[in-house]
Amino acid sequence: MTAAGTAAGAIASGEPLADAVRTLREAAVRATFPIDLPDAAAARQEQTSLVAQLDDYVLPRLSALDAPLLVVVGGSTGSGKSTLVNSIVGETVTRSGVLRPTTRSPVLVHHAGDRDWFTSSVLPRLGRLTGASSTQGSPDDDMSSVRLVTSDALPSGLALLDAPDIDSVVSANRDLARQLLNAADLWLFVTTAARYADAVPWELLRQAGSAAPPSRSCWTGCRARRSARSASTSRRC
Ligand SMILES: Nc1nc2c(ncn2[C@@H]2O[C@H](COP(=O)(O)OP(=O)(O)OP(=O)(O)O)[C@@H](O)[C@H]2O)c(=O)[nH]1
Numbered sequence: 132m133t134a135a136g137t138a139a140g141a142i143a144s145g146e147p148l149a150d151a152v153r154t155l156r157e158a159a160v161r162a163t164f165p166i167d168l169p170d171a172a173a174a175r176q177e178q179t180s181l182v183a184q185l186d187d188y189v190l191p192r193l194s195a196l197d198a199p200l201l202v203v204v205g206g207s208t209g210s211g212k213s214t215l216v217n218s219i220v221g222e223t224v225t226r227s228g229v230l231r232p233t234t235r236s237p238v239l240v241h242h243a244g245d246r247d248w249f250t251s252s253v254l255p256r257l258g259r260l261t262g263a264s265s266t267q268g269s270p271d272d273d274m275s276s277v278r279l280v281t282s283d284a285l286p287s288g289l290a291l292l293d294a295p296d297i298d299s300v301v302s303a304n305r306d307l308a309r310q311l312l313n314a315a316d317l318w319l320f321v322t323t324a325a326r327y328a329d330a331v332p333w334e335l336l337r338q339a340g341s342a343a344p345p346s347r348s349c350w351t352g353c354r355a356r357r358s359a360r361s362a363s364t365s366r367r368c
């Protein structure tokens with residue numbers, strides 16, 4: 132793509148780089164695939180994914196390199212993502228439950244001092260809700276918004292996001308989860324002993340390994356029964 136050449140040639144300092152990335156983004160948005168060739172659908176998907184990643188991760192990072200880091204908790208439905216987030220924070224900030232899937236709307240927990248950043252600068256296509264999910268037992272269905280919750284349990288500069296699952300029957304959940312994972316500085320990937328070998332999580336981890344920026348890491352944790360020894364692995368993406 133010609134814009135890529137322009138971008139590569141313009142890397143000199145913070146501002147020219149951001150301008151070059153914006154130029155690249157505009158070129159990606161303008162690209163059309165009018166002929167229905169066998170790989171046109173894949174190209175359109177790639178286009179959507181590229182634009183989303185530039186909007187959700189690259190451009191916000193370029194505008195503020197010392198911005199708060201975002202840890203996205205992702206993985207299979209029922210693996211314990213929401214339970215883990217509540218445990219880390221020490222209070223119920225996101226609903227966990229027996230319905231599969233339970234989490235439909237992402238919940239982002241951050242220190243009060245980082246409110247401005249998370250209110251306006253990341254995930255620009257998602258709206259904002261505030262306060263912990265309070266209704267127990269029913270799924271939260273607003274997938275067009277991210278719920279912001281402040282917590283003193285997290286230090287300033289580090290936020291946790293409880294994402295929808297990557298593998299339930301709800302395809303919108305899977306798409307949103309991928310978008311959120313692409314906006315992360317760190318993936319906290321949760322699985323269970325029963326789902327550890329499932330194809331979908333591994334495919335996502337392989338994609339992360341080949342496509343993630345070198346600064347992004349992925350940590351995989353496996354929820355185990357209380358009586359069993361817990362297992363975890365970490366992997367650099
Ligand atoms: N019996 C029982 N099990 C629960 C309850 N809440 C959560 N669980 C179980 O705890 C495990 C973890 O649940 P969650 O933390 O909601 O899992 P999750 O990964 O956030 O799931 P999704 O939001 O669907 O992606 C699952 O096996 C749930 O079925 C509860 O009130 N009663």
Ligand SMILES: [Mg+2]
Nearest residue numbers: 212213233234
């Ligand atoms: Mg959940």
